Amino acid sequence: MYEIKRIFFDRKLIAVFAAVLICNCFVFYRENVSEYNDLEYYQENYLENYGKEYERIIGIYREMDIEEGADIASSKVSSMMNDISEGKEVDSIEIEVYANVSSQLSYLASYSNKYNMILENAEKIYRNKGLVREGTFSKRNVDKTVEDFKITENINVRLDSERAMEKLIGYGFSDYLVIVFVVALVLIIYKERKRDLWNYVYTLKNGRRNVAAIRTVTILLGSIFMEICLFAENIIMCRRFFGSFGDMTRAAQSNMMFNNLTLNINMLESILLMFLFKVLAAAVMGGIFWLLISNIKVPVISFAIFGTFIVLQYMAYTEIESVSSMKNFKYINIFSFMDGENMLGVYNNLNIFGYAFGKIVFLTILFLVLYGVINGGIILMGERKPFSSRSGRLLGKINIFGTKLFTYTSVMLHELWKLIIGQRVWIMGVLFFIVFASLTKSENVYFDYKSTVYNQYMEYISGGITEEKIQYLDEEIALWQKQIDETGRELEKYYNGEYEYNDSEILSLEKKIVKLNDGKSVAQELRAEGEELKQLSDNGYNAGYANKITYNMYIGNEGVNSSNLDGVLLMAFVVIITALIWSVDNQSNMTGIIRTSKWGRGRLLAVKTGISFFLAFLAETILFIMRYLQIDNTYGFSNMDLSAVSLKAYRSIEADISITGIIIAIYFLRLISLWLIICIVQYISCNSKNNVYSLAISGIVLILPGYLYYGGIDAMKYISPVKCVSVVSLWIGSRDEIIKFVIPMLVLFAAGCAAFGMLVKKNVKNILPVRKNIRILK
């Protein structure tokens, strides 16, 4: 019991646990919710309104006979579509909800026929005797499929709210986080080895097999606990954003994602089953990792083997196609077992030496056996005398070589070593770079008609404003108008009965007119903008046409979402590296020696600040450039030398600053924000007795407000420094945005300056150092 308590109350494990929950919440929000905040495509409070409407309509149809409801819903959708084509006002949310409910009802209505369809398919295959010879896997597979789906005849599916359930089933990121937690848990158990405590434990009465058995229980309990927490968090998030889970006693097949499930279970049982799969997989992984790390003297080798195993498993699961001859590697796989959607939603029989085995049963038995074997192995090996871990020979040699090579006395280089190698910040750096690279890869973007026309115009007219361009736009407007008139006349002939009535032709002409009007409005907007730009040009500005789509993505409103994400990541990186910079000295009780040294105060403060700022600068610059390249590859930058007033958002600027100037100003504004954040985190770190404390407090003070703000707590906008780091625009003109930016900036500025002042006072002047350190020194 004490062993379990020691492990679960380990501060590092608690920190990992908190980080996993926060990360899960963030990714869930980002994957499932954040897109609905884009007001360009969705109404305000879209999710909430959609949810209410969905619940209302589900309430109406829930009591009806499914087939009758499906017919009514389908005709309702058709009538709404007609209303749209006739130009009538239709609530976009209502039609979306009806379309969704209608497809749900059609699925439910067709489900009763599922077994017959399976039978029909099977008969078709049987008829082709070349395909299904007796004694082959194909024949056994078809037989088993027919047999398995027989159960669906007795399943009564029902209509209910399915949105939350769908999100819960489809969200798989938690599975990776459980692996992270289990690995951390095993490492905490392993700490005993590192500290050479095994000598003591091994000699105790219950210090061998009993301790080994307790460790297997600990890994299982850890997996269960983490899964419960993640499931609870996911359920809360799904409930909060996607409404009710409905009646949990309805058949699991009521949800379209489980249409191929061949178990007679209800929704609650399906959740429990998914939970058990995940727990078992996590416990098996934890067991494998513990077996490796407790039996291989060099931990790096264990990491390498385990890492390779995980990567291979993941690649097999994601890269192997379901028709491949190697598909068994895809399905007999830890990630396949953890994926609830795959386990319960996708029907497969596995080909094991020519025999067809149901995936669910086979994998469950396999993993139970694996679990038993691994844990049995762990318990048996408990008798084996443990050993102290050591660095690998290669690492040892590199370390000695490094020591010989770096016989320098530069405090800066030693501090860098201490942080980057000693505190393993390089891992953070690599992760940061990988995440950025994946976030900023170029992608194909879908342009709506207006944007396409706009881009085409910009290819010709972008750059300085000329009479020729204005004239060209006038001609274009006339051309659009001419086409609109011609199409209108064509349409008129249908209306007047001159042409034979043709529904699709009329619809196509109507759509064409809408598009032509869109094109004309783009040309008109550009023409009107041309006038303004001409006037600005006459006033001495280097004004001209600049592509608003590109610049809005980089330094305008369109880029807010990606910029916020950049801001959160950048802040997380900066907070983590800076939080360790002083606390590592406090944790090692080195403060006394350092502060007594000649350069152990003011100069050290300068060095540490320089290092954190340099790393932050590096991260920010990499991010800024990567984002620039992504937007350049996707949209293309041009005319960056034009005055910023060429962009509507910056028209109120009086000074003649180029667009490049604005981009640089934003870049520096972000850097200043980072500098202020660094000051605050340094102050926290300087006053923290250890790394975990420093990381936790810094995270709470600096990252949490931003996290809560993006999570929906609006009041946090005033104190969230993420807003300052993720600034994409100088917010000229928009009062709301100015307030959103200026207030947190002022708060950050005041806090940053105060923190820096206190740091200087503490380290440069001869003032009391950390009280805790004094206690330690005593």
Next chain:
Amino acid sequence: MELVFEHLTKEYGNNKALNDFNACMKEGIYGILGPNGSGKSTLMNCITDNIKRTSGKILFNGEEILSMGSRFRQCVGFMPQQQGFYDNFTAYRFLFYIAGLKGIKRKAAKEQIDELLEIVGLESEKNRKLGGYSGGMRQRILLASALLGNPSIVIMDEPTAGLDPEERIRTRNFISKIAQDRIVLLATHVVSDIECIANQVIMLKKGKLIGQNTPYELMDSVKDKIYERVCSSGEIEMYQKKYKVGNIFQRQNGMVLRIVADEKPEEFEPVTGDVSLEDVYLYYLKGRE
């Protein structure tokens, strides 16, 4: 070279950790004796300026150390009590790091580090990570780091803690050797260390200076206050309540109890010629309110 303390006081709330401390130190070894909480570490931290004093002055060669700032710190070598390290650093890298903090140039640092590693007997272990060092090895590395830069004032808090007898003697001799032209402050609970090498003993109790003298003088001052007798285990318990009891020795004729007292107890016999600093400690610092 002299280090002068004038009315040095340090208060933590109402508690006076150091109370009007006055002393003058010149080249030599100063052993600081005192029970836990007597103000030894506070005194050291005041000298290293790791804590802010409440009042008083510390003058180094007539100049206030606070106004000297880094010039003073350049003259100080500090060896705190055994503690954590940067476990990922090798001993060699750690000493170069400290040399960097002490503002020593690379070439001079290399010469000094090699020499000090040889003195503390860790030359062959210099490329091992500190995380794998034993307690004694860590102490020796701390000692080497304190002596880097040839400081004029060396402050050592429990320098021999965790060392085996042979290492302790070696370290003691080494401290004795380096103290020729330095001020060495030595705070320790191992009274024998002070007895062997200290030129002066400073006795602190509840932040107050109880006395300062050479070990010989101090031992001389208690030589007629030490008594012994052979007694049973039951009697020991009784005498422990009555007197300041020092060591209990196992002898052939039974257990010998040693006490310090101003007046000779009837049942005890005076001890002649066998006085140690432990007796001084007991007499001056134990139970005297």
